[in-house]
Amino acid sequence: MKHFAQLFRQVDETNKTNEKVAALIAYFEKASDEDKLWTIALFSHRRPKRTVNTTLLRTWASEISGIPAWLFEESYHIVGDLAETISLVLPLPTKQSVLSLNEWILSIMNLKDKEEHEKRSFIIEAWNSLETAERFLFNKLITGGFRIGISQKLMSRALARYLKKEENEIAHRLMGDWSPTTTTFSDLLLNEHISADISRPYPFYLAYALETEPATLGSTQNWAAEWKWDGIRSQCIKRDNEVFIWSRGEDLITNRFPELIEMAQRLPDGVAIDGEILAVKEGTLLGFQALQKRIGRKTVGKKLLQDNPVIIRAYDLMEYEGKDIRELSYLKRRGYLKKIVHQMDHFSLILSENVPFSSWAELTNLRKKSRDLGTEGFMLKQLDSPYLSGRKKGDWWKWKVDPYTIDGILIYAQRGHGRRSNLYSDFTFAVWDEDRLVPFTKAYSGLTDAEFKEITAWVKKNTVERFGPVSSVKPMHVFELAFEGIQKSTRHKSGVALRFPRIKRWRKDKPIQEANTLSDLKSLIR
Amino acid sequence: MERLLTFDGKGIYCPRADVHIDPWEKVPKALITHGHSDHARWGMGAYLCTHESVPILQHRLGKTNRIQGIAFGENLFINGVKFSFHPAGHVIGSAQIRVEYKDEIWVVSGDYKLANDGISKAFEPVKCHTFITESTFGLPVYKWQNQTAIFDKVNTWWRKNQAEGRVSVITAYSLGKAQRLINGLDPSIGKIYTHGAIENTNSILREHNHFIQDTQFATASYNFKDYQGNMVVCPPSAANSNWVKKFKDFRLGIASGWMQMRGARRRRAADIGFILSDHADWNGLNTAIEATGANEIYVTHGFSRIYSQYLREQGYDAKIVETAFEGERLDSTEEEKIDQTT
Numbered sequence: 001m002k003h004f005a006q007l008f009r010q011v012d013e014t015n016k017t018n019e020k021v022a023a024l025i026a027y028f029e030k031a032s033d034e035d036k037l038w039t040i041a042l043f044s045h046r047r048p049k050r051t052v053n054t055t056l057l058r059t060w061a062s063e064i065s066g067i068p069a070w071l072f073e074e075s076y077h078i079v080g081d082l083a084e085t086i087s088l089v090l091p092l093p094t095k096q097s098v099l100s101l102n103e104w105i106l107s108i109m110n111l112k113d114k115e116e117h118e119k120r121s122f123i124i125e126a127w128n129s130l131e132t133a134e135r136f137l138f139n140k141l142i143t144g145g146f147r148i149g150i151s152q153k154l155m156s157r158a159l160a161r162y163l164k165k166e167e168n169e170i171a172h173r174l175m176g177d178w179s180p181t182t183t184t185f186s187d188l189l190l191n192e193h194i195s196a197d198i199s200r201p202y203p204f205y206l207a208y209a210l211e212t213e214p215a216t217l218g219s220t221q222n223w224a225a226e227w228k229w230d231g232i233r234s235q236c237i238k239r240d241n242e243v244f245i246w247s248r249g250e251d252l253i254t255n256r257f258p259e260l261i262e263m264a265q266r267l268p269d270g271v272a273i274d275g276e277i278l279a280v281k282e283g284t285l286l287g288f289q290a291l292q293k294r295i296g297r298k299t300v301g302k303k304l305l306q307d308n309p310v311i312i313r314a315y316d317l318m319e320y321e322g323k324d325i326r327e328l329s330y331l332k333r334r335g336y337l338k339k340i341v342h343q344m345d346h347f348s349l350i351l352s353e354n355v356p357f358s359s360w361a362e363l364t365n366l367r368k369k370s371r372d373l374g375t376e377g378f379m380l381k382q383l384d385s386p387y388l389s390g391r392k393k394g395d396w397w398k399w400k401v402d403p404y405t406i407d408g409i410l411i412y413a414q415r416g417h418g419r420r421s422n423l424y425s426d427f428t429f430a431v432w433d434e435d436r437l438v439p440f441t442k443a444y445s446g447l448t449d450a451e452f453k454e455i456t457a458w459v460k461k462n463t464v465e466r467f468g469p470v471s472s473v474k475p476m477h478v479f480e481l482a483f484e485g486i487q488k489s490t491r492h493k494s495g496v497a498l499r500f501p502r503i504k505r506w507r508k509d510k511p512i513q514e515a516n517t518l519s520d521l522k523s524l525i526r
Numbered sequence: 527m528e529r530l531l532t533f534d535g536k537g538i539y540c541p542r543a544d545v546h547i548d549p550w551e552k553v554p555k556a557l558i559t560h561g562h563s564d565h566a567r568w569g570m571g572a573y574l575c576t577h578e579s580v581p582i583l584q585h586r587l588g589k590t591n592r593i594q595g596i597a598f599g600e601n602l603f604i605n606g607v608k609f610s611f612h613p614a615g616h617v618i619g620s621a622q623i624r625v626e627y628k629d630e631i632w633v634v635s636g637d638y639k640l641a642n643d644g645i646s647k648a649f650e651p652v653k654c655h656t657f658i659t660e661s662t663f664g665l666p667v668y669k670w671q672n673q674t675a676i677f678d679k680v681n682t683w684w685r686k687n688q689a690e691g692r693v694s695v696i697t698a699y700s701l702g703k704a705q706r707l708i709n710g711l712d713p714s715i716g717k718i719y720t721h722g723a724i725e726n727t728n729s730i731l732r733e734h735n736h737f738i739q740d741t742q743f744a745t746a747s748y749n750f751k752d753y754q755g756n757m758v759v760c761p762p763s764a765a766n767s768n769w770v771k772k773f774k775d776f777r778l779g780i781a782s783g784w785m786q787m788r789g790a791r792r793r794r795a796a797d798i799g800f801i802l803s804d805h806a807d808w809n810g811l812n813t814a815i816e817a818t819g820a821n822e823i824y825v826t827h828g829f830s831r832i833y834s835q836y837l838r839e840q841g842y843d844a845k846i847v848e849t850a851f852e853g854e855r856l857d858s859t860e861e862e863k864i865d866q867t868t
Binding site for chain 1: 665666667668669786787788789790791792793795797798799829832835836839
């Protein structure tokens with residue numbers, strides 16, 4: 001555990017990629033295979049099932065520290081992380097532990113069927129034998145969520161250097177439905193039988209936003225344009241007559257979409273399609289909310305299936321006839337994809353068409369229709385580009401339309417988490433409905449660190465009332481908020497739900513009387 | 527009945543003696559706990575502080591005969607009210623001010639810490655009925671290690687940077703933290719350079735017989751080769767300015783109690799945080815308050831709402847006072863404080 005704690009500290013306290021990679025490599029060189037495997041798993045959001053609930057952890061931590069429960073909660077709101085709060089309030093340990101990461105995890109997993117008092121004595125004993133930094137990690141093993149700034153790309157790079165293998169191969173091997181309890185370090189990364197896991201998806205190719213004029217991309221001859229859809233980016237795989245659907249976040253979501261399973265069973269064997277899941281009913285695109293209902297439910301009822309049916313709009317093909325074809329050009333891959341879609345002739349599998357254009361000016365004009373079509377703009381793809389893994393520049397670009405904007409008034413503030421703990425960073429905004437203020441959205445990002453500090457100092461002095469971690473503040477500040485979409489909603493007080501709201505800028509020049517109204521907001525709904 | 531001390535919007539006020547303690551608005555007579563700029567402000571008619579604080583105030587407020595010194599433990603009577611200054615252990619010269627009249631005793635602690643840092647006169651508990659305490663770190667998540675352990679970490683980090691051919695840069699407040707840190711550095715590793723704000727404070731303190739290890743003013747005449755492998759101590763504001771860029775290949779450390787929290791560490795673009803504070807931690811505050819024997823506690827700057835609630839549950843008559851004192855701040859520096867009175 002000490003070794004793992006050292007790695008965590010090194011990686012956590014630097015924002016230099018090279019140093020993170022170097023720290024990982026140094027760790028891999030010393031760690032046991034079991035520890036290595038768990039480290040990779042934890043940093044890619046694969047953690048053991050929770051065996052102790054957080055309410056118990058909170059209670060025990062307050063007890064041992066001799067502080068009242070409310071004070072523990074106040075501390076938690078300020079620290080912004082439960083595992084860290086516990087690690088800090090506890091008295092210093094009186095013992096030391098030599099257990100490895102793997103041993104700790106196995107003991108935590110072992111708690112599953114234990115009685116509460118057995119769990120309690122194990123946890124308290126553990127807290128008393130770990131230093132603050134180790135304790136924090138121990139708590140994280142239980143509560144989950146190692147947000148530490150190690151992307152899949154970074155992990156693949158470190159492993160590739162350590163194992164002297166190709167980064168792409170490592171990235172691919174790390175994908176899919178594995179856990180340290182079902183595989184070993186060598187099976188996952190070294191052994192030849194990479195296809196042993198038939199569900200394994202390919203890493204998605206992610207594009208950067210185009211920040212310049214498209215004319216800078218050169219001749220239109222080399223480029224294809226597709227509409228950019230706002231659904232769930234997914235990978236639909238059929239191998240050995242089995243269907244697997246993966247989300248971009250590497251969650252296996254097959255069972256959420258029975259109609260897609262039905263369709264995919266008719267696919268030829270050995271294919272992997274990159275596409276967007278969209279809710280479409282009788283040819284009409286339903287909003288993202290309709291899709292959200294489908295993601296939210298583990299079991300899908302008949303009514304939901306009828307009201308919110310989904311389709312896949314296919315962008316690309318990574319595997320064909322059982323072969324990885326990512327090295328082929330976009331044109332060739334799309335050729336195979338078109339063939340499949342055409343042969344299938346199924347209403348749940350639609351091709352993401354290439355939008356014909358002969359000049360960038362023409363495409364710029366077409367882009368103005370994005371909102372009417374329910375899209376977010378264009379994806380631009382170089383015709384001879386291979387299917388790369390991860391976020392890469394050059395071959396693919398997203399060229400989105402400008403977001404909607406509205407001026408809202410800050411009415412509630414809450415402290416943030418992680419990097420922004422101790423600062424007010426979660427805000428609720430309101431618009432005018434005659435002379436009342438109606439909250440319509442929350443937003444977390446978009447201010448600079450300096451602005452966060454400034455607003456934090458202001459909130460501290462202008463809090464009217466507190467509701468747990470939330471402070472209501474005097475309506476005084478206007479912010480311009482940007483968002484990608486807006487829909488009617490019965491769940492929200494304002495009657496609208498926004499897609500990807502964020503703060504565009506702080507309108508210090510605007511008095512609150514000049515903020516937008518609820519009817520301004522509703523007029524944006526299409 | 528009028529209280530011995532009140533809060534009149536300009537600072538802590540003693541009506542009977544007609545003096546203020548650490549006022550933030552201009553008043554004729556000011557008693558000053560210590561030399562930090564949120565406690566010793568410009569523009570008072572007359573200042574009274576410990577002899578050790580006099581040169582610090584003169585340096586910060588300009589040479590003037592309006593600054594008068596008093597010894598620790600010496601009694602001063604103003605209209606029958608007895609005043610005396612007692613060590614607060616916060617920075618060199620820092621004091622708690624004891625105020626007595628008839629049967630009533632108050633202590634204004636200013637900023638304080640219980641641990642002996644070796645350069646400030648160590649904190650002494652003073653019995654009283656009413657105690658005015660800071661609460662900068664008044665949350666149970668703040669617990670300090672002893673400074674030897676922290677200095678070991680700093681020196682280890684310095685050696686590692688030196689081995690990699692880099693400059694080590696640490697930020698620390700120019701009065702107090704900087705000198706404490708400098709005296710904790712191992713001079714056998716290399717040279718210690720300082721930013722002008724710190725070097726000026728150092729030379730004033732040295733003139734008044736305070737021991738501070740040898741340091742060298744980081745003037746423009748030096749270049750990277752001179753700094754390579756060595757240590758530079760600068761105030762927090764310098765780390766965000768162009769000044770720090772001249773060290774080219776350097777590692778940046780921050781010495782502050784706020785570094786206890788991971789979020790605060792990560793938010794700063796620093797390479798490492800050293801948890802070193804001149805304020806009392808959670809246990810320190812509780813110990814200090816208990817030692818005064820006071821029943822009535824006024825809680826100022828910091829986590830005053832939370833900490834006063836905790837004290838009430840412990841049986842104290844605890845209240846919040848709004849003041850303009852800032853303590854050690856997470857997100858600003860000595861040089862760029864936000865005026866909280868506005």
